[in-house]
Amino acid sequence: MTKTNLITGFLGSGKTTSILHLLANKDPAEKWAVLVNEFGEVGIDGALLADSGALLKEIPGGCMCCVNGLPMQVGLNTLLRQGKPDRLLIEPTGLGHPKQILDLLTAPVYEPWIDLRATLCVLDPRLLLDEKSVTNENFRDQLAAADIIVANKSDRATPESQAALHAWWQQYGGHRQLIHTEQGKIEGHWLDLPRLNRAELPSSAAHAHQHADKKGLAALSLPAQQRWRRSLNSGQGYQACGWIFDADTVFDTIGLLEWARLAPVARVKGVMRIKEGLVRINRQGDDLHIETQNVAPPDSRIELITNADADWNALQTALLKLRLAENA
Structure with missing residues (x-):
């Protein structure tokens, strides 16, 4: 079975930086894979992760939880069955909703393949001061679904953002872990913490995209000339x-x-x-x-x-x- 972690976080929270840090500090004897998704079409995160040494699959232009999860299933099956990694990190778009992804990862068909461990949500606490962020369903539910809240960018914190994080944690933290870090420095041992938070999340009513006609990952490349x-x-x-x-x-x-x-x-x-x-x-x-x-x-x-x-x-x-x- 492949140890698997979902790493969520709103736009600009530092997910890709965190994954790069984890890959740079992993056990060199282990084979890791990353399934990455972006809201846009051109695959920036894939370019950033290309030299990381990990097996990589991209789902561009929308989110992996759309279209009945089919793009995610294709990428997931390829990585698990062909790559056979020791660890799989899944990075949804910052506008992604976690419910459909977690539902798929815990489906009976994947029980022999996936050992789902802690879900991490990377948070820039300053977003708690932004009304558009805190009223966004996906922002709220990414936090609600996480076993570990990673308060990133502590070097950019302000007294106001620290107070907002403290107030949010007092109300919503529960029995989960809150970890403060900067520049995405996530410790590898956090990934092996168990998945404990099984809160029932509603599907996002607002979660819809206007998708371009996809032709797979080849669409990310330029035609000749x-x-x-x-x-x-x-x-x-x-x-x-x-x-x-x-x-x-x-x-x-x-x-x-x-x-x-x-x-x-x-x-x-x-x-x-x-x-x-x-x-x-x-x-x-x-x-x-x-x-x-x-x-x-x-x-x-x-x-x-x-x-x-x-x-x-x-x-x-x-x-x-x-x-x-x-x-x-």
Whole structure:
């Protein structure tokens, strides 16, 4: 049986960073797998996890709990039966609802395959001060379904967010564990804690997406001779716009970072090719984190998510101007 953990958390909470930390510190003798899903179409998390050493399956453009769980079942079956990992981490989109996923993982058909352990919810406590977040069904139910609440980004905490977390925990914490951390530093032994929280969650009435026509994971790649493309997705009051550029397209570093910093959206995430190699961009609200490496990625991918109207054409025009002239 494969030890399995569901790692949830709202947009920008730090799920992917937490998974990267776990993979970097796992027992090297163990084979781990990650089933990752994103709201958008272009597969940023897959790009971030590509060099982690784990077996990886992506479900882009929506969420793994939609469409009767079929995309998730295909990815799950492939990883379990072909990969035979010692540990499986499942990362749903930040807009994903946990009920359908947990129902599937505990279905009789998976009893011989899955040893479901603690569900972790990665939380940026500052979101408890944001009315749009705390009134979101998926945000509330991700927290309700968790065995362990990981209060991440403690280095960014404010007195107000600490007070909000304390008040929330007094009301909803129960007998679960609350762990404070920063930069997604989750300890591996937390994954082996048992699944104790079996609270009955309602299905999310608002949980619906407008899905593009999917052609599997091949849809994440550019056709031959195409230099770039744009993909859109929307649902639950959120919109996502992502771009993929070919391996020969190189961006101006300073201009790209300013574009990402100033874009009038809530979320920016990308792996982009620059003259120095690659830059990883992760922005939630005003928090901008960048990391550079002197290796070139196989392509460039960047995605923006917002719960307000956005002028994608204007943002695209500005982004295209940042391509270095010889690669435009």
